[in-house]
Amino acid sequence: MNIFSEALTWLNDPLNWTNPDGVFALLGQHLALSGAALLLALVVAWPLGVWLGATGRGGTITVVVSNVTRAVPTMALLSLLPLTALGFGPQSVVPALALFGVPPLLATAYTGMREVDPDARDAAHGMGFSRSGMLFKVELPLAVPQLASGFRTAAVQIVATTTLAALFNGGGLGEIISRGFGLGLAKGGGEILAGGILVAGLALIVEGVLAVGEKYVTPIALRDLSRTKARVSMSV
């Protein structure tokens, strides 16, 4: 268990945390990149998904988007975008990461809107709701469980993908793993393992926090419903 103790030694060294390129700095970078990417994905995907869902158009668009992005290797985007006019830095890392958040956000916004009970729509219409009143007071609240589950999937996906930015000088916690591999297994094994533990820990924490958040934002009346829906949407 030599490597384990090496990893523990690495994690126990305060300098490895407080250095200018230590864990704290990298964690900050990781969260800033992920946050910006998530925001960008939200700004693009939610309005589009809600509009497509409300109008009933674009069922195929959402399927095509998710199929295409699945085939594009993350590595490719992270290495190609810095070579374009965007240049090196967050301005090319963030859009590359955002792309992987779009499919779950788009798909859940679309299905969330599609699955609003037509009776609820009719009732709102009969009560004299305007189109925008209906959207904000009836349709969107009913779609909250779906929107929240898409948010969670996208956020976890982006935080995980941000790890790869380090391979292309993009920063984030993946730097620790990347540096360790740079040293080679014999010298950097402990650092690689320590980095792996930190990254895995971060992903699991984000997932856990958002799972709790998802439950919290879902109106009580919709909770049972959302559980069955979530199960269905998880199934391929």
Place this chain on the structure above:
Amino acid sequence: MSLSIGLDDPRNPWFSWSYIEDNAATLGSALLEHLELTVVSVVVAAVISIPLGILSARSRLAATVILSGSGVLYTIPSLAVFALLAPFLGQSLITVEVGLVMYAMLIIVRATLTGLRQVPPDVIDAAGGMGYSRVHLLTRVELPLAVPSIMTGLRIATVSTVAMVTIGAVVGHGGLGGLILTGFRNNLYKPQILTATILCIALALAFEVLLSLVTRLMTPWTRGRTS
């Protein structure tokens, strides 16, 4: 490619036939490695996951354990998975395979479970009434009806695996990903990065088409229905 060339240098175009001609052998072997890694990991994942899917369709407890266990594994970023495995398994093909199998498994288990759950209870009752044993019920009725869902799972798992193989480059076995990574690290050599990317996407599309055809052949009864 140890020449010192800049991003806007004419020797560093986005696309270059001469790069492809000069490096056909390297591209070919990277593509082959990519193909092997994908096929082996999806096949291994399918061999493990389809029985696990059947098991979870039979028992609620097994379903909870298997789905939440694989869900947790799925949450861990792939680079972290390789980082957690490499110090123990070395910078080897095994490390990459184990990581890839893990990710593919979740998708295939879920697809199998979904497929089996979609079999109408009436059909199962009818087969039971006709005296089918448990084994025959599974192999002759339930599994064939679950084939479309299982095949969808295999297709998604394969396409995702093609993309994920590239990350194996950090461990030295990433197929076309190796070319992307070295192309980036050696002078940001654009033709290499873009050619490898295009090959990678083409491979994913080829699998998509191939598996769709196989699904059609395996489920003749769905033909003629509106898709």
